[in-house]
Amino acid sequence: MTELLAPNPEFATVAPVERLDAAAAALRGNGIEALVVGSGAEARQAVLDRLPDGAEVFNNTSRTLETIGIAEDIERSGRYRAVRLELYQMDREMQKREMRKLAAAPDHVVGSVHALTEGGSLIIASASGSQLGPIASGAGRVILVVGGQKLVPDLETGLRRVREYCYPLENERALGTYGVPSGVNNVLVVNRVLSPGRVTAILVREPLGF
Amino acid sequence: MFDYDSRPVTPSVVLIGSRASVDAYAIRDFLTRNGRPYDWVDADEQPPGEDARLPLVTLPNGARLEGATVETVAAGLGMIAAPRLSEYDLTIVGAGPAGLAAAVYGASEGLRTVVVEAVAPGGQAGTTSMIENYLGFPGGISGSQLASRATTQAEQFGAEILLARPVVGLDFAGGRFLTRLSDGTRITARALISATGVEWRRLDLPGVDRMLGAGVYYGAGPSEAPGCRGAHVVIVGGGNSAGQACMRFSRYAGQVTLLVRGPSLAASMSQYLLDKLATTENIEVRCGTQVVGVEGDAHLEAIRVASRGGTEETVRASALFICIGGVPRTKPVQALPLVQDSSGYFVTGTELASGGMPEGWPLARQPLPLETNLPGLFAAGDVRSGSIKRCAAATGEGAMAVALVHRYLAETGGD
Numbered sequence: 001m002t003e004l005l006a007p008n009p010e011f012a013t014v015a016p017v018e019r020l021d022a023a024a025a026a027l028r029g030n031g032i033e034a035l036v037v038g039s040g041a042e043a044r045q046a047v048l049d050r051l052p053d054g055a056e057v058f059n060n061t062s063r064t065l066e067t068i069g070i071a072e073d074i075e076r077s078g079r080y081r082a083v084r085l086e087l088y089q090m091d092r093e094m095q096k097r098e099m100r101k102l103a104a105a106p107d108h109v110v111g112s113v114h115a116l117t118e119g120g121s122l123i124i125a126s127a128s129g130s131q132l133g134p135i136a137s138g139a140g141r142v143i144l145v146v147g148g149q150k151l152v153p154d155l156e157t158g159l160r161r162v163r164e165y166c167y168p169l170e171n172e173r174a175l176g177t178y179g180v181p182s183g184v185n186n187v188l189v190v191n192r193v194l195s196p197g198r199v200t201a202i203l204v205r206e207p208l209g210f
Numbered sequence: 211m212f213d214y215d216s217r218p219v220t221p222s223v224v225l226i227g228s229r230a231s232v233d234a235y236a237i238r239d240f241l242t243r244n245g246r247p248y249d250w251v252d253a254d255e256q257p258p259g260e261d262a263r264l265p266l267v268t269l270p271n272g273a274r275l276e277g278a279t280v281e282t283v284a285a286g287l288g289m290i291a292a293p294r295l296s297e298y299d300l301t302i303v304g305a306g307p308a309g310l311a312a313a314v315y316g317a318s319e320g321l322r323t324v325v326v327e328a329v330a331p332g333g334q335a336g337t338t339s340m341i342e343n344y345l346g347f348p349g350g351i352s353g354s355q356l357a358s359r360a361t362t363q364a365e366q367f368g369a370e371i372l373l374a375r376p377v378v379g380l381d382f383a384g385g386r387f388l389t390r391l392s393d394g395t396r397i398t399a400r401a402l403i404s405a406t407g408v409e410w411r412r413l414d415l416p417g418v419d420r421m422l423g424a425g426v427y428y429g430a431g432p433s434e435a436p437g438c439r440g441a442h443v444v445i446v447g448g449g450n451s452a453g454q455a456c457m458r459f460s461r462y463a464g465q466v467t468l469l470v471r472g473p474s475l476a477a478s479m480s481q482y483l484l485d486k487l488a489t490t491e492n493i494e495v496r497c498g499t500q501v502v503g504v505e506g507d508a509h510l511e512a513i514r515v516a517s518r519g520g521t522e523e524t525v526r527a528s529a530l531f532i533c534i535g536g537v538p539r540t541k542p543v544q545a546l547p548l549v550q551d552s553s554g555y556f557v558t559g560t561e562l563a564s565g566g567m568p569e570g571w572p573l574a575r576q577p578l579p580l581e582t583n584l585p586g587l588f589a590a591g592d593v594r595s596g597s598i599k600r601c602a603a604a605t606g607e608g609a610m611a612v613a614l615v616h617r618y619l620a621e622t623g624g625d
Binding site for chain 1: 349
């Protein structure tokens with residue numbers, strides 16, 4: 001049986017607003033649209049404001065998105081072409097290629113990150129890696145909702161946050177939900193975005209997700 | 211891609227039932243064909259541990275439906291929408307390829323269009339695992355995906371699609387078609403297209419009806435494929451539907467046997483499917499054979515197969531999929547006196563009267579192509595006498611029918 005690790009509480013505290021504002025400014029300097037909002041509800045509205053009706057949207061597996069209701073908005077409101085619902089309808093054996101292509105290049109991706117550095121870098125880890133390609137370049141637009149506890153001083157601390165805080169919580173979730181352990185198998189670091197407006201980071205002044 | 215990457219993250223429907231339950235199968239089939247995510251719990255393997263009437267369905271909002279039916283699940287999921295308008299230009303009965311094409315063209319060309327469908331979009335084609343010769347999809351497209359995309363497209367143009375309620379009545383009076391649905395919904399329209407398609411021809415053998423949904427299925431049974439892993443699956447039929455079912459189940463089952471009554475498949479199946487059947491290792495094609503009986507208590511266990519020479523054998527199998535062609539699905543619009551051919555398909559256009567006017571025809575002009583003997587009521591797709599039974603032909607007829615509806619509406623004023 002897999003031993004569950006306790007998450008390091010050092011990474012659970014929401015950063016002060018001035019540090020979040022400074023991180024948002026750093027993100028903008030790196031080509032990432034950034035805004036700071038006060039609550040999950042405001043973050044939800046900010047995401048919805050950026051998704052046109054009928055848009056093709058892939059919502060990443062994310063406790064943050066589930067918590068603020070965006071996952072439900074995307075999958076169940078009927079306002080969007082939810083990529084997850086399309087994938088669900090496809091035959092796992094007959095349509096592997098189409099499934100891979102659809103998931104790799106959606107028009108919109110909505111997700112979260114595991115750490116944000118004060119210098120404006122985003123760190124995202126993934127067990128399967130499926131989330132990372134679309135965020136790096138496959139998706140037309142990327143909207144990331146970032147709980148205020150995810151701000152860290154630098155990349156090194158960010159990677160430590162992934163290992164010591166996110167991984168234990170995600171591992172417990174994966175075991176409970178899928179019956180398989182998670183793993184820090186793939187890590188994406190976004191230092192700069194070359195296409196202006198392609199990536200948006202919505203920083204929230206409250207703790208959200210892992 | 212991992213399976214959990216391609217499932218919704220919000221709660222799904224949970225369906226608990228016995229694999230031998232016809233009602234549970236009907237719900238599985240309904241949810242699958244409508245693309246509604248669900249988790250299936252086999253009560254025989256994981257008893258619910260409570261005195262609940264099965265099938266037991268838990269909806270995403272937490273509501274529990276004991277003794278659930280397709281109707282209660284559809285209602286619980288909010289799939290029962292009321293028509294938004296008091297009158298439409300066009301009612302389309304049936305949301306298969308012909309009906310959905312008519313909806314897309316009707317709505318996109320400004321007709322107030324409503325589609326009524328008894329079960330789910332897609333019709334017979336909607337259960338096809340992969341259509342590889344449909345124009346514009348070189349990698350193939352599944353029937354459910356084609357239906358899902360067409361539904362989205364039709365709705366984007368403003369068509370309304372009312373699901374999960376069969377038509378129980380149809381009248382024509384005062385230049386209007388009045389369609390009544392099973393839940394009492396009434397729809398008025400100036401023209402009507404019957405795109406009701408075909409339903410599977412029944413296999414008239416003892417025991418088949420008793421095991422429907424419990425190992426015996428009509429069509430490709432898309433909801434059942436994952437449950438057939440490693441099993442022996444038997445498919446009956448010689449057409450493309452049977453061939454496509456073979457290809458689907460070959461990916462899941464240990465062995466697939468195709469039973470064909472005729473001496474060969476060459477005349478009845480597309481060449482690309484013949485090629486695939488021939489090169490797929492776990493598919494066996496047995497021509498000159500037919501099913502003569504099914505065996506099993508609660509669930510199918512074996513099939514009795516007779517060969518042309520009269521030899522009979524028992525073949526163990528856990529699933530039998532019957533794809534032996536279709537019979538026209540005319541019941542929804544049969545309340546009106548429409549002319550049918552000897553096989554029951556609706557007769558249209560010049561076929562109604564060679565060179566003259568059909569009996570009782572009220573207009574000075576001859577019936578338009580695809581128009582039945584009742585002006586303003588058109589038939590498109592598989593339900594029409596003489597139609598080519600192919601998905602692309604059905605979509606073509608659906609689009610064509612809309613152009614003819616425009617001509618009819620122009621004659622009657624107000625187009």
